Amino acid sequence: MFLKPDDLHGCPAQIAASKPTPPRTGSLRHARAGDAERSGDVSRWSPIDSGPRADGRRTHIPPMIELTVPKAPRWQASWLGRVLVTAACAAVLLSPGAACAWLAPGHMATGAIAYDSLERRDRQAVAAVVQIMMSHPDRARFDGELRDLTGAARDRKLFEFMARWPDDVRLTPFDHPSWHYSEKVVSAAGLVIRPAFGRAPAAFSHQLAVARNRGAAAADRAVALCWVLHIVGDMHQPLHAGMWMSRRFPFTDAGGVNAWIRTSPDMKPQTFHRFWDSAGALDPAEGHRRDPDTFAARLEAEHPDPLSPVPGDVHKAFVRWVDESRVLARDIAYEDGRVVFGTSEATATAPPAGYVDGVQAVAERRLADAGSHIAAVLVGLR
Template sequence: MRALAVHLKRRRPAGLGAVLMLALLVPHQAWAWLREGHTATAALAYDILEQRDPEAIAVILRLMQAHPDRARFDGQLGDLAGRAGERRMFELMAIWPDAVRRTPYDHPSWHYSPRIVSPMRTLIPFAFGSAHWAFGHNLAIAHDAAASDAARAVALCWVMHIVGDMHQPLHTALWMSWRFPITDAGGQWAWVRASPDADPERLGRFWDAAGHPAELALAHSGPVEAKLTPDPSPDGETLSPDPETAFARWAAHSRELAYDVVYEGGRLKLGTSPGSAPVLPSDYVERAQTVSRTQLTAAGRRIGALLSGLR
């Protein structure tokens, strides 16, 4: 892992032009999976490490004692202690990058790796954002025993969060068409209604809530997490010698889901304003829930595998 860390630290993010384009195309209000989705993946990762490598949990908790924003965690942990407190710490780590937006800790471009998935992708055939670089950069620091505990703690939070973000299809994809000539910004400029009597909402917000806002708008991660599968079996992609290659595969799969399921291959009707929001197909919500739970499960398993062996 030390050799891997040295290799990953040599990588650099995309240039200023790509970052500026990202700022134009992807509004910063998009929060993948909302709070509840991220906490569910973190709790699942904890459960997997508890079975596979409990020593890694102890290392993570030790490193988090040195986190430069530790007071924030302590305030949210309250009186929780023991296993419940440890598990809650993992949940708070996964949502920390969203909690510190617009602060010195914030890195807006690290949340995204969007690529145009519509037929107009030939006009702009590259991805925006720095999520891929940030993943490798932070994973290397997290596993680098020579790095400071504070730096490793921050890096761990970002690894957990970025992996979760990349499993939300609309954090990896943009739709560009004559109706959305400068893209739909990952569903942030496309409007839909979940049912005939539902209020209009952004397509991105719909998918951030795993296809059913009422399902996720519950306390902590329990209701969501209960629908995930805590199978601790190793993930071959994650445990390969090159985690960045695995990460690229995960993002590519999310883009495939965006094209096939989110946008229905271009057949999904989308509004350009709340007033023009069409009602989603009758079976769309159910398919969105199924895909989202599968993606959340995969993210939790992969986070657990990535952190296994941490010392």
């Protein structure tokens, strides 16, 4: 049995109960070939063109994992293949499909920054977003949150709730757990496993195409817009792009989900992923959730929007933002292996002096950048 990306959610016990059986070759390639085409649910996959079929049509195959085993002498090949395939399967099973980036206040801050930036760049695009969202299939949820607001204040708050909506609808038919991340292994020894686990880049490109398609159903465009805002925000969180592998975490820390930290020796332990999410949601001094509007205003003052040009190739720009997060995961979050984390709540460790403040500064800058980038990809929407 092979797991599709959207199967990778739920508790660890549920995930571990499914045991993928690797093929006999050294590669896991294009598992579940053609499932999306046969079911008609191609929205869940980023298509790979496998070339023309005998009847002249082209088949789009959803990729699962591609693991390339380096060339080795014959006596080593079988052993090396087993090691790499085992590592790949373990990384898939431990991938952080259920993790949330930034929590609600952080995502809402990116939505507010995106609204402010788009208002300056393209007011017609703001009006188009508001109009499209009138047809959202989950409109009642938005109306309930916005019922006391009118005019520009309502529109700005709408952007905020759009940015958090995919987290609000987890475990519903709207949920796509694998769209929230694109993890690659980072390690002091370099990348051990080449592919990314998670569908964020493919989902972003597809949802942006739907949102921009004036011929698509308005309801589909509205859902797609929420995903665009959310995925951009998620992928500015470093631990949604990089997971650590080391002797201490031989099958990765699953993007910090399986690593434990205390912000100080007397504080309650928390997962490393939760610690990063909280950097964009909780006031470090008070410990309570931030007000998104106040937080967004401070981020805009400290990190003014440069109104960068709209990227010519949006997908390449998105990949670049993900790569930036991956570098930050390796160099800042994991400090290239110099920071030691616990493997359980009982063994949670406190980081070196100054580490928490450094994380806070990076997280806030990434949130500000995410809001600006959301606005950039929405310019021209009609």
